[in-house]
Amino acid sequence: MTDLTVMEERQVIQSLSVTQVKAQVQQIQALMADMMKDGEHYGKSFEGDTKKNLLKPGADKLMFMFRLRPDFEQEIKELPNGHREVITHCKVYQIESGNKIAEGVGSASTLESKHRYRNEKRKCPECGMETIIQGKEEYGGGWICFAKKGGCGKKFKIDDPVIAEQKIGKVENPDIADVYNTVLKISKKRAYVDATITATAASDIFTQDLEDILPEEKTTKDLAKEAAMSGREEILNQTAEILKSKDGNGLNVFTETEIADERKIAKEAKDIGELYDQHDRLDAERCLRIGQTEEIAF
Numbered sequence: 564m565t566d567l568t569v570m571e572e573r574q575v576i577q578s579l580s581v582t583q584v585k586a587q588v589q590q591i592q593a594l595m596a597d598m599m600k601d602g603e604h605y606g607k608s609f610e611g612d613t614k615k616n617l618l619k620p621g622a623d624k625l626m627f628m629f630r631l632r633p634d635f636e637q638e639i640k641e642l643p644n645g646h647r648e649v650i651t652h653c654k655v656y657q658i659e660s661g662n663k664i665a666e667g668v669g670s671a672s673t674l675e676s677k678h679r680y681r682n683e684k685r686k687c688p689e690c691g692m693e694t695i696i697q698g699k700e701e702y703g704g705g706w707i708c709f710a711k712k713g714g715c716g717k718k719f720k721i722d723d724p725v726i727a728e729q730k731i732g733k734v735e736n737p738d739i740a741d742v743y744n745t746v747l748k749i750s751k752k753r754a755y756v757d758a759t760i761t762a763t764a765a766s767d768i769f770t771q772d773l774e775d776i777l778p779e780e781k782t783t784k785d786l787a788k789e790a791a792m793s794g795r796e797e798i799l800n801q802t803a804e805i806l807k808s809k810d811g812n813g814l815n816v817f818t819e820t821e822i823a824d825e826r827k828i829a830k831e832a833k834d835i836g837e838l839y840d841q842h843d844r845l846d847a848e849r850c851l852r853i854g855q856t857e858e859i860a861f
């Protein structure tokens with residue numbers, strides 16, 4: 564065999580694999596445009612995130628499409644004060660050949676701020692609901708157990724220690740064992756998504772701009788919709804977006820009940836100022852729950 568034939572063979576192998584990778588990327592792009600929905604199969608992990616993050620349902624689709632099977636191994640590391648970290652290794656096998664083609668790793672810990680801390684709210688000593696708001700000055704100020712949010716309507720003086728001395732905001736979660744299972748699942752999901760991206764060579768796609776993949780008409784329609792919106796609608800839409808937020812693991816930040824309550828509050832808002840107040844309050848709450856707490860002062 565001459566040097567030349569060796570070189571030619573190498574080039575053939577190399578160009579073949581590039582073609583295969585390209586074909587695979589095109590296949591995933593087609594799948595994303597046809598079957599994957601933004602916010603369901605992939606999405607941003609926080610407001611303003613420009614990256615597309617593969618979510619578990621999207622990874623399921625890719626695994627199915629490329630006929631792959633995951634296999635998991637988990638290790639638990641005990642940490643001080645009842646905390647623990649879970650590390651998951653996910654191996655990906657081709658179903659037909661049984662060959663291992665990729666490996667992914669994921670970790671999650673109860674020390675992550677969304678597990679470690681709770682956002683304690685003022686609680687009504689009468690009915691036990693977390694529905695205490697500060698009353699408006701023109702109605703005498705003080706604290707009110709807000710009936711519109713399901714409270715009992717009782718009023719308290721602004722310096723009443725039963726309300727004023729309650730510890731609120733970011734406090735250590737006293738029942739850390741309650742989130743062991745959540746952390747186990749999150750760790751598994753992270754390893755699974757990581758392994759799927761590696762196995763399908765999909766990493767390029769999930770950092771691309773959305774406009775490259777979605778049909779053009781959608782963007783134009785969105786722009787027209789935005790242009791048609793006036794102040795009130797715009798703030799309502801922004802608030803709705805906040806309520807739909809998902810965290811880094813694709814889990815809903817707000818519960819169904821909370822969303823329903825907030826919709827009611829928005830509907831009963833007397834002016835746009837109240838809508839802005841609601842927007843800002845929910846935005847702060849969302850940041851707190853997702854764990855971006857640095858900018859929030861207590």
Ligand SMILES: [Zn+2]
Pocket residue numbers: 687688689690691692708714715716717
């Ligand atoms: Zn009450």
